[in-house]
Amino acid sequence: MLLEISDLKTHIHAQDGTVKAVNGADLSLRKGETVCLVGESGSGKSMLALSVIRLLPRDICSHPSGRIQFQWHHDGNTESVDLLSLTEEKMLEIRGARIAMIFQEPMTSLNPVFTVGEQIIEALLLHQPDITYAQAEAYAVDVLEQVQMPNAAQRMHEYPHRLSGGQRQRVMIAMALICKPDLLIADEPTTALDVTVQAEILKLMKSLQATHGTSILFITHDFGVAAKMADRIAVMYKGEIIEAGETRQIINNPQEPYTRRLIASLPENLPPVVNVINTGADKVAVNDKQFKAPLLKLDNVQVYFPVKRGLLKKTVDHIKAVDGVNLEIYRGEIVALVGESGCGKSTLGNAILRLIEATAGRIHFDGRDITHLSRARLQQFRRQMQIVFQDPVSSLNPRLTIATMLTEPMAVHAIGASREQRIEMAAELLSAVGLQADHLSRYPHEFSGGQRQRIGIARALALNPQFIVCDEVTSALDVSVQAEILQLLLQLREERQLTLLFISHNISVIEYISDRTAVMYRGKLVEMGETEKVCREAEHEYTRKLLDAVPRVSSAV
Amino acid sequence: MNRPVQGEQNYFLGVLYRAFRRKGAQTGLVLIGIVLLAAVFAPFIANSHPLLISEEGRVYSPLLRFLTPLDVSLVLIFFVTVPLFFLHIRIRSKFLIFIAATVLILVGSYVFISPPQLTVYEQYREKTAANAYQWVVLAPIPYSPKDYQRDRGDTGLVAPLAAVQGTHWLGTDVNGADVLSRMIHASRIALGIGFVATGIAMIIGVIVGGLMGYFSGVVDMVGMRLVEVFEAIPTLFLLLTFVAFFGRSLYIMMIIIGITGWSGYARYIRAEFLKLRQQDFVKAAVACGLPLYSVLFRHILPNGIAPILVAASFGVASAILAEATLSFLGLGLVDDPSWGQMLNQAVHSSTFNWWMAVFPGGAIFLTVLAYNLIGEAVRDAVDPFLN
Numbered sequence: 001m002l003l004e005i006s007d008l009k010t011h012i013h014a015q016d017g018t019v020k021a022v023n024g025a026d027l028s029l030r031k032g033e034t035v036c037l038v039g040e041s042g043s044g045k046s047m048l049a050l051s052v053i054r055l056l057p058r059d060i061c062s063h064p065s066g067r068i069q070f071q072w073h074h075d076g077n078t079e080s081v082d083l084l085s086l087t088e089e090k091m092l093e094i095r096g097a098r099i100a101m102i103f104q105e106p107m108t109s110l111n112p113v114f115t116v117g118e119q120i121i122e123a124l125l126l127h128q129p130d131i132t133y134a135q136a137e138a139y140a141v142d143v144l145e146q147v148q149m150p151n152a153a154q155r156m157h158e159y160p161h162r163l164s165g166g167q168r169q170r171v172m173i174a175m176a177l178i179c180k181p182d183l184l185i186a187d188e189p190t191t192a193l194d195v196t197v198q199a200e201i202l203k204l205m206k207s208l209q210a211t212h213g214t215s216i217l218f219i220t221h222d223f224g225v226a227a228k229m230a231d232r233i234a235v236m237y238k239g240e241i242i243e244a245g246e247t248r249q250i251i252n253n254p255q256e257p258y259t260r261r262l263i264a265s266l267p268e269n270l271p272p273v274v275n276v277i278n279t280g281a282d283k284v285a286v287n288d289k290q291f292k293a294p295l296l297k298l299d300n301v302q303v304y305f306p307v308k309r310g311l312l313k314k315t316v317d318h319i320k321a322v323d324g325v326n327l328e329i330y331r332g333e334i335v336a337l338v339g340e341s342g343c344g345k346s347t348l349g350n351a352i353l354r355l356i357e358a359t360a361g362r363i364h365f366d367g368r369d370i371t372h373l374s375r376a377r378l379q380q381f382r383r384q385m386q387i388v389f390q391d392p393v394s395s396l397n398p399r400l401t402i403a404t405m406l407t408e409p410m411a412v413h414a415i416g417a418s419r420e421q422r423i424e425m426a427a428e429l430l431s432a433v434g435l436q437a438d439h440l441s442r443y444p445h446e447f448s449g450g451q452r453q454r455i456g457i458a459r460a461l462a463l464n465p466q467f468i469v470c471d472e473v474t475s476a477l478d479v480s481v482q483a484e485i486l487q488l489l490l491q492l493r494e495e496r497q498l499t500l501l502f503i504s505h506n507i508s509v510i511e512y513i514s515d516r517t518a519v520m521y522r523g524k525l526v527e528m529g530e531t532e533k534v535c536r537e538a539e540h541e542y543t544r545k546l547l548d549a550v551p552r553v554s555s556a557v
Numbered sequence: 558m559n560r561p562v563q564g565e566q567n568y569f570l571g572v573l574y575r576a577f578r579r580k581g582a583q584t585g586l587v588l589i590g591i592v593l594l595a596a597v598f599a600p601f602i603a604n605s606h607p608l609l610i611s612e613e614g615r616v617y618s619p620l621l622r623f624l625t626p627l628d629v630s631l632v633l634i635f636f637v638t639v640p641l642f643f644l645h646i647r648i649r650s651k652f653l654i655f656i657a658a659t660v661l662i663l664v665g666s667y668v669f670i671s672p673p674q675l676t677v678y679e680q681y682r683e684k685t686a687a688n689a690y691q692w693v694v695l696a697p698i699p700y701s702p703k704d705y706q707r708d709r710g711d712t713g714l715v716a717p718l719a720a721v722q723g724t725h726w727l728g729t730d731v732n733g734a735d736v737l738s739r740m741i742h743a744s745r746i747a748l749g750i751g752f753v754a755t756g757i758a759m760i761i762g763v764i765v766g767g768l769m770g771y772f773s774g775v776v777d778m779v780g781m782r783l784v785e786v787f788e789a790i791p792t793l794f795l796l797l798t799f800v801a802f803f804g805r806s807l808y809i810m811m812i813i814i815g816i817t818g819w820s821g822y823a824r825y826i827r828a829e830f831l832k833l834r835q836q837d838f839v840k841a842a843v844a845c846g847l848p849l850y851s852v853l854f855r856h857i858l859p860n861g862i863a864p865i866l867v868a869a870s871f872g873v874a875s876a877i878l879a880e881a882t883l884s885f886l887g888l889g890l891v892d893d894p895s896w897g898q899m900l901n902q903a904v905h906s907s908t909f910n911w912w913m914a915v916f917p918g919g920a921i922f923l924t925v926l927a928y929n930l931i932g933e934a935v936r937d938a939v940d941p942f943l944n
Contacts, residue, residue, distance in 0.1 A: 355840050382846030395837035399859040408855075409845035459841060 001071070002215050003029040003052070003183055008066030010044070010051045010239075021047035023239030024065075029183070034209065034216040036226035036247075039236035040262070040478040045219045048236070049185045052217070053099050054083060054091055072098060073182060097127040100176035104188040106168035110160040116171050117156030120144070124178045143174045148204060166197035170204070177208060185217045190225065194340040195505065199549035202228060221478065223266055224508075224551030227251055235259045251553055265483040266553060267512040293367055294328040295467060295499050296352065301325045301361035303344070303351050321347040323523035324361070331466070334493065334500040336514035336531060338507065340546075344523040345503045349469040352501070353385055354378060365467070383413050386460035390472035392452035396444035402430070402455055403440040406462045413463055429458045432495075434488060450481035454488065461492070467499045474509060486513055507550045511535055519543045572863055575938035582934030588927035592920075596744040597635045600628045603698035603738035605678040611691040612684075620696065623676060626666035631745075633662045676701075679708040700725070700735035702742040702894045707733070714902075717912050728912040731902050736912060739894035740920055746895050747924055750811050750880045751873035757815025759869055762822025767853055769823065770830025777827070784820040792817045792879060800888045807890060810883065814876050821868055829861030836860075863935075870932030874925040881921050896921050 010022035022044045029035050037045045050056045052068055068083040072094060083091070103109040111119060120140040121133070131139075137156070144152035147170040160168060169189060176184055186205070190198035202225065209216060218229050226233050227247060234244040235256065243256045254260045263269060302325075304318040321344040329335050339345045350356040352363060354370065363371045370381050389395035397405060406426035407419070416422035427437035433454040444452060453473060460468050470489065474482040490513065492498060504510055510517055510531060517534045519527040519542065526540040538544045576582050595602065606619040637658045641651055678701060684690060700706075706729075717728040717736075727736040769780035796813050803809060833839060834857065842856045883889045884897030896917040903913035 350840070353844050355843060379846050382844065385844075387841065387844050389837035389841065391837060395841060397838040397842075397856050397860070400856075408851070409847060412845070412847055412851075456841075459845075463845065 001028050001069070002031045002033075003027075003071075003217070004067075004069040005048075005052070006067050006069070008048065008051060008068065009064045010047050010056065010066075011062050011064060012047075012056075013060050013062070020239050022051060025236070025239065025241045027234055027241055027244065029215050029217060031182070031215055032209070032213045033231045034218055034229055035244075036218045036220055036230035036233045037236055037241075038220060038223060038226050038233055038262075040221060040480065043236045044239040045236050046187055047239075049101070049187050049217065049219055052083060053095055053101055053185060054086075055101075070094070070099070071182070074098075093127070096123050096181075097179045098181050099183045099185065100179070100181040101185045102169070102172050102176050102187065102189045104191050106165045106172060106192060109172055110168055112160055115157050115159055116144075116163070120156075120171070120175050120178055123175055127179050140174070140178065143178050144171070146177070146208065147171075147174045149174070165193055166201065169193060169197075169201055173201075173205065173208070177212065177214070180212060181214060183215050183217065185219070187219045188221070189218075191220070191222070195507070195551075196340065196545060196549040198225070199551070202551070205229070222551065223251070223263060223479070223553050227553045228551045235262070262480060263553070265480040267483070267486065267506070267508040268553065270483055270486065270512055292330060294364075295331045295366060296327075296329040296501075297362075297364040298325050298327040298348075298352070299362040299364065301348070301351060301363060302359045303347050303356060304359040320344075320523045322351060322358075325520075325523075325525050327518060327525065327528070329467075329499060329501060331499055332493075332497055333515045334502055334513055336510040336517040337501060337503045337520055338505065338510050338517060338546075339520035340505060343520045345520050346471055348520070349387065349471050349501065349503050352469060353387055355387070379413075383463045384465050385467045385469070386463060386465040387469045387471060388453075388456045388460050388473050390475050392449045392456065392476060395456050396452055396459075398444055401441055401443055402426075405455070405459055406430075406440075409459070409462050415463065426458075426462070429461055430455075432461065432492070433458045434484075449477055450484060453477060453481075453485055457485075457488065457492070461496070464496075465498075467501070469501045469503065471503045472505070473502075475504070475506065482509070489513065507535070507547060508552070519546070572866070572935065572938045576931070576934040579934045579937070581930040585927035585930035585934070588923050589931070592744045592748060592924055592927075595741045596748050597631045599742045599745060600624060601696060603700060603702065603735070603741045604696040605681065605699060605701040605704040606676075607681055607693045607695050607699075609694040610681075611693075612689060614691075619681070623672050624670070625672055626663075626670045629670055630662050630666040633666070634659055637662070678704040678706075682708060698726075698735065698738050698741070700738045702734060702739040703892060704738075705732045705734050709733070714906065714908075714910050714913070716910075727916050728910075730899065730913060731906070734894075736899070736916060739899060740896065740917060743894040743896050743899070743917070744920070746807065746880065746890070746893065747877050747921075750807065750814070751876045751928070753811040754814035754818065754876040754879075755869050755872040757812060758818035758872060759822050759865060760819075761816065762819035763826050763858070763865070765819065766823035766826030767830050767858065770827040771834055771853060771857065773831065780823070780827070784823050787817060787820045790817050793882065796879070796883055797886075797888060800883070805888065805890055807893075810880060810889075814879050818872060818876070821872070822865055825864045825868055826861060829864065830857055833857045833861050867932050867936040870928045870935060874928035874932070877921065877924060877928075 005025060005027045008022055008025045009020065012019045012021050025044075025048055027035070027037075027048075037048065039045045047056070051063065063084055066084065070081055070083050072079045072081045074093070081090075083094070086094070110116070114122075117137065117140055120143065121136045124136045124139065125131070125133070128136075141152050141156060144155060149155055149167065149170050155163070155167075160171070163171065172189075189205075190201050193201065205216065206229065208214070216229075218226070220226055220229075230247045232245060233247050233250040234241045235250065235254075235258070236242070237258050243250065243254065243259050250259065251263065254263055301322055302320070303322040304320055306315040307317040307319060308314065309316045323344070325348060327335075337345045337348065347356060351358045354363075354373075358371060361371070362369055365381055365385065368381075370378065373381070400408075403423060403426055406429060407416075407422040410416050410422045410425065411419075416425055423440065426440060430437055430439055435451060435454055435458070439447075444455070447455065456473075473489075474485050477485060486509065489500065489502075493500060502510065502514055514531045516529065517527075517531040518525050519534065519540065521540075521542045527534055527538065527543045534543065535547060538547055577586060600620065601608075604620050604623075606623050608620050609616060609618050638655060641654060644651065681693070685693060713729075713733055714731055715725060715729045715733075717726060718724055719728070725735050725737070727740070730736055730739065765780055765783070769777045792814060795817060796810060799809055799813055839852065839856055842852050847856070880889065880895065881897030881900070884895040885901045887898075887901055889895050889898050899913055899917040900921075903910050903917075
């Protein structure tokens, strides 16, 4: 065993009590093996990783019990040491050289004032002081080539801001691998990346592991990624590792009820009960197309952001966020808009609601052209089109109670005769989204992420709209909460005959919820059709690439 | 993400709570509390009019008879505000009640109260000397700020506790008026100019900055040029010019300090609005079709007001200093007491009158220090990295 964690406890002492972040975890890792630590947010997986590499601030963290036994190779010998009782000097020799770490956020984990090369070489020279700078430089280029960085020798002299997220993560991996560590801890290394980039990084990590024989402790919340990467999976819940075993066994035959629930919550495993009813409704919608006019019709919509340079702020170029989109959405259907970050899907969602003005093109809602309506005349359409946002934290005003948040728009649109009546309607809304009426007098910070997202949905429903844009509504949520929100949306669609534009980057969510799918790439719609058809027989090359990149749990079966 | 975040009920109260948990802020608050009490109850603490007199079997209070409308208003407002502070109602209704009560009290006082035009301070001392009263209850400091005690001869500057007739704890000034009494009455000017000037600056700054930040583009560009123009105006020289042309008025001073000081607040608010208007909850408010004033002042402003609190407490301090500077230069108020004007007297004399420098100077120093301490504590409380 390279690493053996037994009965590890990590306690964090805050002002208002002690948090048992890790509460008696046992985990072991063989040489050359990948273990995926899977768990929902707050389960303590990052805390476990930071305990191993001892990066937690000592004054607020303590380990009441536990051992982390690590086989330390140095000077040709192997020594079995307990990382928790090692002195800081010895830990410095291990950290970076024998145990390396990759973090989640590639945008902030590189120092912006040093070049890429300087940062890689610093780590190398620290641990191997006997080599010269020129040798170190040559070696750094070599490692950058190993992580498949194009033009490695040139990239050495560039600053991090010139690299994309995927390239930065490659640099992070190069930095971690330069001293040929025995153990690599990767804390959600691909969560912030697009799915196609994620696929490349995962492939790279696997091939590097094969050549170097490094063991990887891979932390993720995504069962698809775990299925693709792991030899073994360990499931973490409330600071404990409740189940560990071979990847195939955990995914196909989980023993613990929590693991079962987690796997059942994956969009591809969600019960299609509601869906069956939906397919019926779809058929009607599809058949009616010939007779019915679309609820929303986009006609060559463009949103350009000017790029301004120089003293006089002359417009030199445009960023074409949305570049000529044609789309028709019919009553009662859920249309998914899928694409990677920066493809313009959120901008399009905002432009439909006139939160961003379209540069050109026409937006028709219910047969009326709303592209250039004045504020006053737009008011009646504001009632009918609403939006739900991605981030449950920033989408609710922290200074208003839920009651105010729900009743203020009603009052503006003269819904309900009196304040009392509006409060009553708000209470009904809350129960419709699965919250209690007594939550009305509370403030947003008193709710969890999933509950806040429900409140966001309730606010969108407050005006009783026909059409709602759901902008990545489940992206910030844990998989079990995501399942609840998806089912809630489907149920509300049935009850209120809603039409949804569901923006997401997550293919499996889209497969579950949507009737039709539009694929967006660099501001343009490249493919449009029935979701099933798009996902099975994609026509456009980009769609096929996107679908291939999606890590699926079924791939391990 | 999935567990509710335990926190304060209200962000604003949370900031105040965190700020005043600090020793520095508590010290500052105590100092300002003392100055505030001195300002409100000045006529009751230091007055040549006796509190109560029994003359020929008749008991009456000359002090109450000589109270000005302003004196009465300040005391009444104080007694309305203090219980209001502890009342459990929403901050907004508290604020509205406070404004309404203030207006009512001010109008009422100026309509119904008219103190005698002529005041003769000597009469009490003469009658006491002649044993005309059965008994007299004097104020703790039995001298009015403008009681020059000419009946006691041309005393002029007298060091603390050195006068033969009457004990002046902090001495007397050039004209023979009691220094402590003048200092207590001067605290009104110090507080008044600080609050009113900062209030004017904040209101202008919030409106201009809010519009700049929310609309950006052309509005922002024009607004920023306006800010730059106002930042280029030297406040002190403008004040000097106005005093030269329009005479010495406290209100003109307040207004000028206010309308030249808003640019800083506008910059802060602009930055906050630029940041907050991209937030999803603001977009949601727009998408709901809420009117502009609601989006600006209900959804954005309360979330961006915190940096202004910090700037405001420093602003009050600098307004006090500006008035003191002007008075020190001899361009402040003529007869009314002011700390800066007293400092002026310390140097305009052949001898060094230490008590005229130390006591008013110390008062200015402590008040400015108090506001700076509070400003720093609020800044730390607002800073998310320090929490």
